Amino acid sequence: LLNMDIILSMWRKMIDILVQYFPMLFLLTSPLLAFAVKLLHLRRKAPSLSFFIFALHYTAFIELMLLLIYLLYLTVNPGIDVLEWIMILSSCLYLTMAVKQVYETKSWIKSIAKAFMISVTYLMICFSIFVAIFFTAIFLVLA
Numbered sequence: 001l002l003n004m005d006i007i008l009s010m011w012r013k014m015i016d017i018l019v020q021y022f023p024m025l026f027l028l029t030s031p032l033l034a035f036a037v038k039l040l041h042l043r044r045k046a047p048s049l050s051f052f053i054f055a056l057h058y059t060a061f062i063e064l065m066l067l068l069i070y071l072l073y074l075t076v077n078p079g080i081d082v083l084e085w086i087m088i089l090s091s092c093l094y095l096t097m098a099v100k101q102v103y104e105t106k107s108w109i110k111s112i113a114k115a116f117m118i119s120v121t122y123l124m125i126c127f128s129i130f131v132a133i134f135f136t137a138i139f140l141v142l143a
Contacts, residue, residue, distance in 0.1 A: 006111060010042045010141050015135035025133065026063055029125050036121040040114055041103060058122075061094050081090055 034055035038048060069083045095118060100111035 004064050014137045014141045015057065016132060017140055021133045025126060026059050028129050029122065030059050032125045033058065033122050037118060040117060044103065054098070058095060063090060065090055092119065
């Protein structure tokens, strides 16, 4: 039977590893997000680099929002529920407006649908990479 101190020590090491590799999550997701956005705009003859730049802008926005929400949490402490809603609504609004502006979508419904598909795809990509980082952390702690 493992001692509780050993378990807490292993947990702290695992959290440290997750925090260390968390920024790589966004770095790794940008090319995958660009590919997903390109798949949504197959008829558009834009260079692949333009989709990558769009993905970098969206990723930078998400990182900025995470930073602002973290600062709000440290200073005002409005509650996690409020911060989650701020993050969700702002990222949905930003992505919808970005899709409409950048890809010159004619209708708001189409922009919302594409933004929704991009969001779901991005969440699946982030979750998959987070799980991979999590299992890597477990492996490194147990090794």
